[in-house]
Amino acid sequence: MVQSARSRTVLALYTTADDVQSHRTRLVLAAKGVTYDRIVVTPDERPADLLDLNPYGTLPTLVDRDLTLYGPSVVCEYLDERYPHPPLMPIDPLSRARLRIAALRIESDWLPEIDVVRAGGKPADAARKRLREHLLMALPLFKASKFFLNPEMSLIDCLVAPVVWRLPWLKVDLGKEGKPIMDYGERLFHSQGFARSLTAEERTMRDL
Template structure:
């Protein structure tokens, strides 16, 4: 059980221990201060009740009473609307659209490289190089504002920060040039909400 200082509403989140997308949802819940039951799933042996809730049997899967949601983007958007304080998306449609497009790019460009690295073998070295290149190309976005593409913490940060957190574990070195990305991560990592989002396995990554 994950305690909450703000609300006693109990959701159930099916999550793996170290997946970026699962961490993304846990970070949104922590930022909102929402209590929930954390059900850890072994991706090699998903429980039968998960398939009863989600036809794909994957994580993250969120259960809120009679509602079941899957796909991290859907879950995060729902949580931001269901628990509107603090808001994790800007008010104006243009800014919201910019953040959503950036999230799509990260999911398509960064996260596959994370998975290739985790899989190991010879392809992992090439994936490390590509991920490093993606991150260095994004440095102007890390420099532009206190948070990623936004002056306040947003749902996009809940996707970006877990990737930055994993870089030492993934063996990705950004060097001096990557300092803006590292500094960005450190600003988020020292918050109480970020600490609450971590599993023991994720804490051991640093």
């Protein structure tokens, strides 16, 4: 169960209401079934205690007792090791490296386009087109396995699924060619963990 007051548990997550990286972290916590304090922050109004904890004031920021972590990949991998069941990373080094490289490429290629679309204006249409192309280029990875790059759900799905969830809201249409991607999303969207990861704002992006 997600709580809202930091004093109730030792684990607290400072998160935005609708950012992909914050959603990614919340999805990891939901997949693990971890109880935590969800502290929703408006990006332009950072609370003073967040700046005391994280000198960059970035989100998401995780507080676990006396430990403060930031940087989405750092936070997600820590949570996977801190709460090992179910495991969200493969055992072998090669598969783990492949997932990390995939996450880096998504952060470098997909997420900046989402930011441009959200900002609106003339650049948004070109960013939608580029995001669509990035996703369709990854189509073989969606087709190769039940989950992205892995037969079981992993940390990379916690990044990919929030992107796919937002596509209708971003007005990115993958067409018939992108059906395997949308089918992938539907396999995850109807899980209890995914539902728990959503904020009220994210629920309005599409129907579960």
